[in-house]
Amino acid sequence: MPIIKSAKKAARQATKRTTKxxxxxxxxxxxxxxxxxxxxAENMKxxxxxxxxxxxxxxxxxxxxxxxxxxxxxxxxxxGKKKTTKKVTAKK
Numbered sequence: 001m002p003i004i005k006s007a008k009k010a011a012r013q014a015t016k017r018t019t020k021x022x023x024x025x026x027x028x029x030x031x032x033x034x035x036x037x038x039x040x041a042e043n044m045k046x047x048x049x050x051x052x053x054x055x056x057x058x059x060x061x062x063x064x065x066x067x068x069x070x071x072x073x074x075x076x077x078x079x080g081k082k083k084t085t086k087k088v089t090a091k092k
Contacts, residue, residue, distance in 0.1 A: 024050075024059050032072075039076045047072055 002008045031050045035043040051065040 020057075021059055024054050024057060028054060035072060035076075039079050041076075044072060044076055 002011050028047075028050045031043070031047040035047045037043075048069050051060065051069055054060040055062050055065045
């Protein structure tokens with residue numbers, strides 16, 4: 001336990017920041033799981049929004065969020081192609 005007044009304050013701040021960061025990480029994880037379960041545009045938008053919020057609050061670096069959003073978009077694009085490119089051929 002800290003004894004000095006400034007150390008006590010720093011400990012309080014650290015616990016508040018930790019809980020805030022954990023909440024943001026949980027929101028990102030929930031959005032990512034929702035996107036993986038149903039890769040639709042709405043879930044993609046929510047996931048990208050959560051990454052942007054994390055960058056704005058300093059939890060993630062800009063390039064890290066950009067890379068993760070890019071990977072999610074790539075997955076969505078591949079799944080979209082798979083659904084639309086299936087052709088039914090008539091048997092003769």
